[in-house]
Amino acid sequence: MTKTKFAEVVTLQAISAETMRARLKFPGGKHLLAAATEELGELAKALLQKKPKDEIEKEAIQVAAMMVRIIEEGCPEYDSLTAEESKP
Numbered sequence: 001m002t003k004t005k006f007a008e009v010v011t012l013q014a015i016s017a018e019t020m021r022a023r024l025k026f027p028g029g030k031h032l033l034a035a036a037t038e039e040l041g042e043l044a045k046a047l048l049q050k051k052p053k054d055e056i057e058k059e060a061i062q063v064a065a066m067m068v069r070i071i072e073e074g075c076p077e078y079d080s081l082t083a084e085e086s087k088p
């Protein structure tokens with residue numbers, strides 16, 4: 001395995017672990033869009049404040065975990081619209 005591929009595997013494992021941690025802490029999938037937006041804001045703040053690399057990675061992993069949850073669980077509070085209601 002190349003060094004780059006190994007790093008990718010480690011990152012994906014960290015995202016998976018964070019996704020599981022988040023599901024245990026906040027089960028049910030409510031407010032995922034708000035939580036994802038909050039996490040993205042924390043990542044942006046860490047980047048703009050030039051925080052240490054490990055802190056930026058931690059925030060990026062939290063953002064990625066929220067994206068995984070939205071992909072897998074959807075956003076229940078927005079899923080209640082019918083196809084007709086969803087039309088612009």
Ligand SMILES: [Mg+2]
Pocket residue numbers: 038039042043058059062
């Ligand atoms: Mg965060």
